[in-house]
Amino acid sequence: MGARILTLQRQARELGRLRTGYTDGKRPMRSRTWVISSHAEHYVEAAAKAWGGTVESWTPLNSKIPQFRVITEAESIDALLPPGDPLSQYNEMWSGGGCQRRCNGETEQISRQACLCLAQFGEDWHQQPKGRVCSATSRINVMLPDMPDLGVWRAETHSFYAANEWGGTVDMVLSGTGGQGLVPVSLRIEPRQRVAGGQTKKFPVVVVEVRGITPRQALTGPLPTALALDPAGAEQPLALEAGRPDYIAEAEGALTSDDVRDVWRKAAKNGDVDPKGTDPLSKKLMALAALKDEEDKGPDEDGAYEAEVIEEAS
Template identity: 65%
Template sequence: MGSRLLNIQRRAAEHGRLRTGFTQGNGPARSATWIVTSHSEEHVRRAAELWGGEAEPWTPLNSTIGQWRVITRVPAIEALITPGDPLNQYNELWTKGGCQRRCDGETELLSRQPCICARQFGEDWHQKKKGTVCSATSRLNVMLPDLSGMGMWRAETHSFYAASEWGGMVDMVLAGTDGKGFVPVTLRIEPRQVVREGKTKKFPVVVVELRGVTPRQALTGPMTAATALDPAGGQAVAAIEAPRPDYLAEAEGALTSDDVRDVWRRASANGHVDPKGRDELSKQLMAIAERMDAEANDTNDDEPVEGELVD
């Protein structure tokens, strides 16, 4: 591997965004399905092929640079958490003039003051009207394995509830993998509701779930890329879930050489031996079968031959 600049943080290019809302004539609207946006027409058209919807030119609000967008028909998409820490979270307040506040929950980082929202409104500050307080902003960088390109896609949410769930989920995965290897996940838009002051409020929350693997697999160390890309059908997953049978013990307990050969055929069907018999286990099984054949021949030679009566 070649050298790298040590004073520059290495990261993959950002291909686009995964959104849960859009702007229409009468203001912002939430979407029950994923919205994929990108500068690349190819990426967006491929997303439309996979997840439905129509690719269309699109210009973000307060921007003059055109992009592409598709409002898909799916509430869940498959993704990969990549090595490193893919999540960053801040309480942020944005206006047309840009970011006015960026707080880590204790300190407002732009002014270096204690959390302004909590000081003004107490611990329930997040229930105040949007635009008057910060929004809990979570940005998760993932890879979409079925789209072209090796870059990242950014899923962003301003949900107070998603902030705690994303942080807990990602931190558990990082504790098991030490930030190494890929982890297969599903990003799912889940409808929820709460009742406050006698009023029911409905809203979507983006949920990050493990996909095709168990918590045991996700927390026992980094996965191989092959397992992460095909968690349901990969042989690595099967090997973790079901240990390889002791074929040699089965062969030693067999009654005939044909039974030993049946053991080898089963091992071959499970992918545990070379189909051409060149691996060590195949050689050991064949040696057992040949030994049984030799023992059977020796036994037949020692059998008495029934005498023939002659007049």
């Protein structure tokens, strides 16, 4: 029988990085297409076959360990969000000696002090020059379904706009799936511009887009793995595609809260909900049951309230 060390945090192996830039010698360069790098040459060769480009040996700045990279021809890459929370976000400051600050916006995690940038520069600290204060740093782990091996690829950005949008997208997805199952997405490099102070600034932003499914499907609950891996033909509601009853529709058509609870019991018997009721579908059904309870307290169609008749003893 298999066993695990319960105090260890299990995680998928990182296979490589998805980058939006590269170095030309020691000069950093932006790329309009994805740059894929890894320690394993055959991973990068597979990426070049899928998205174009030429595989080359490459050594990152401040490192002596050679890797491989390919500057692809793809502005968008299909990926999968793995189970759990794939997004990590902090305000960070780095130097040649490593990470000097890592702050969640309120507490700097290394020193355990209140936000140092806020204390030093006030509420507009983010307007200070780069390097003087922390940068918004977002890292997201994704799976590339058509690449070799099982593991995750990490994309990282220091964009303020991406930090807001990634958090919003991932949190909406997690509200529907509860962090269970795979979710198909696309990672796309989108050119943008901003006009402020009489100046126009052009910059790229990495966008995380839910791919091939509707909001109804994404928020109903964990997706069937087959649908997540091949969402291209998804046109029907998730409940029909998954081959399971549309429990929400049944509950909405129920007359009483007891009928709604019968729908939940049916779902539990079919193995479509957590027996403890902690999954998103169970919570929605219980919310509908509570709503039916409130409706039962109101008057009927004739304006009369249900009441218990008690006969007085003679």
